[in-house]
Amino acid sequence: MIMTTLRERGIAMNRKVTLCLCYCLLTLPGILSTGLLCDPPSNTTVWSQSPENIEVTVEWGYGQLTCHSQNTCYGSEYVPDIKIDPQLMPVEIQHKTVLKFKPSTNMQIDFPILPYKVDEQGFLNCDRKGGFPIVKNETNQTITISPDILDIGSNYFIVDLEDHKLVSCEFGLRLNVTVKEQHCWKDGDRCSGRGNCVSKRGQSEYTCNCCDMFNGKYCDTFDACLGEPCQNGAQCQHKKDSESGFTCKCRLGYHGAVCSERVENLCVLDLCMNNGSCVGNKTHFQCLCPPGFTGSHCEVNINECQPKPCIHGVCVDFIDKYQCFCLPGYYGGTCNMEYDLCNTSPCKNHGICIMEVDSYRCHCHPGHTGPNCTKNVDLCTPNPCYNKSRCSSSHNVTCHCSPGYTGTRCEINLNECESNPCLNGGTCKDRVDGYACLCHELHAGPNCEYTIDMFAPFLQGKTTDMSGNVRSYHVENLYIVAGTLSGAILIVIIVLTTCYCRMHETYKNCSLKRMKYSRQKDEPRETSVDVSSVATPRLSIDAIWEATSLNYDINQLNSPLRQSLKPKNI
DSSP states (O other): OOOOOOOGGGOOOSSOBOOSSSOOBOOOTTTTOSOOSSOOOTTEEEOOSOGGGOEEEEEEOSGGGEEEEHHHHHOTTSOSOOEEEEEEOOEEEETTOEEEEEEOSSSSSOOOBOOEEEOHHHHHHTOOTTSEESSSSOBSSOEEEOGGGOOSEEEEEEOOOTTOTTSOGGGTOEEEEEEEEEOOEETTEEGGGSEEEEEETTOSEEEEEEOTTEESTTSOEEOGGGGOOOOTTOEEEEOTTOSSOEEEEOOTTEESTTSOEEOSOGGGGOOOOTTOEEEEOSSOEEEEOOTTEESTTSOEEOOTTSSOOOTTEEEEEETTEEEEEEOTTEESTTSOEEOOGGGGOOOOTTOEEEEETTEEEEEOOTTEESTTSOEEOOTTSSOOOSTTOEEEESSSEEEEOOTTEESTTSOEEOOGGGGOOOOTTOEEEEETTEEEEEOOTTEESTTSOEEGGGGHHHHTTOOOSSOHHHHHHHHHHHHHHHHHHHHHHHHHHHHHHHHHHHHHTOGGGOOSSOOOOOOOTTSOOOOOOOGGGGGSOOOOHHHHOOOOOOOOOHHHHTSOGGGTOOOOOO
């Protein structure tokens, strides 16, 4: 059991006080004679200005010298009471205090010690390998620990003799020594002369415990509320701009500077806010709130935006009302109606209006463009019509096709042969804006409508149903054509014959009256050819005329046929 000799409030009266089992504390008289108006708390140790005059002796042994929980080792402030490894009662000393180790004299056995200083793991595991011994040999005498090996903070020591089974660390022969510094001096003055420099058990340092109405780390701040001037449970608030000023926040039913006066009717305290009406007596009151407010003091503004009234918008609360700010595209008191911008017919020139979110879009007809279809567009630039056709536009493009073409863009060449204009088996050849008929033999005319039988009466001097001018017109032309072809054939025959005679030197035997070829006696015999028959070829109207697109009116029939027909090369 640790026995201590301390007066109430921690004032040391003797020059030296011996702690029989755990430690000894030495204080000098007059330490607390600082002229302060308050004493230090009874559960604290006061900082000494002469720690070298203080001796603390630790007795190493078992039983009441050891502890095994937070409460038994450090005091009832440590809650809950957690179990810890058995150890000697922890020691807390001031820096430069004299520390001594003493073997127990109450064990009825030889109890030598050889303390080792170890780290925290060595302390917990009873392992001295990482530590060093305080003395060279184990001893039964008291050992003074040099302050040089006592660091600020926690210091760990164990005693574990290998040749002595009872002197074992795991039974509790280990000690935690806490060396504390002080943080009480400022500008050479301890706690500004308004407090005590003390430390509680379990704290790691000495701090200021202020007197009267001072607080702060160095008791350098005045707080008028520390004197508890407010009465009847009122809350005190110190005025920072005044050394002695304070205000009291009174409990309900009290008033005055320090809340010492009791009211007869609570309504005189003006308890209702926001123009609320008060009804009450000495102990009770009730506030009748105006529209838009609630609460015991009418201090709460009712939120009309709960639940959300704005369907497509943001609600802003006001006193006894609200306002909806609608999202784009919506309107109305609760933003429940949607704008239809197409109702105003914004699209011009027959444009189609299409609704979008908070907007619209115009689908314009050809010939117009722009957001509202108000801008004209020249659909004929560039010209969409083919084959040199003319373009015109209003709402749509119109192509005026050149002769011989058709289609929406004049892209189709008209086929004049589709109507089969060529008669008597003639072949039709399509042309741009016209056609040509290729007639079979014994047929002629633009559409091969004439036959050679129509010309026979003219050749025989007989009349036909045709007028005399028409008959003589066709007969004359037939004679011209037949004579021209006969002459051409004759010329070709003469040229061929002449060339042959010159090559074979037979021209000597040639006669102009009779064009025969006689072979010489010694030459091979060849068949003679009478070329006079070549001069009478068969008449082919198809080889003579190529029909053109003629209109056989009276005026053309009066003109020579050779002006209407052209020779075709063979």
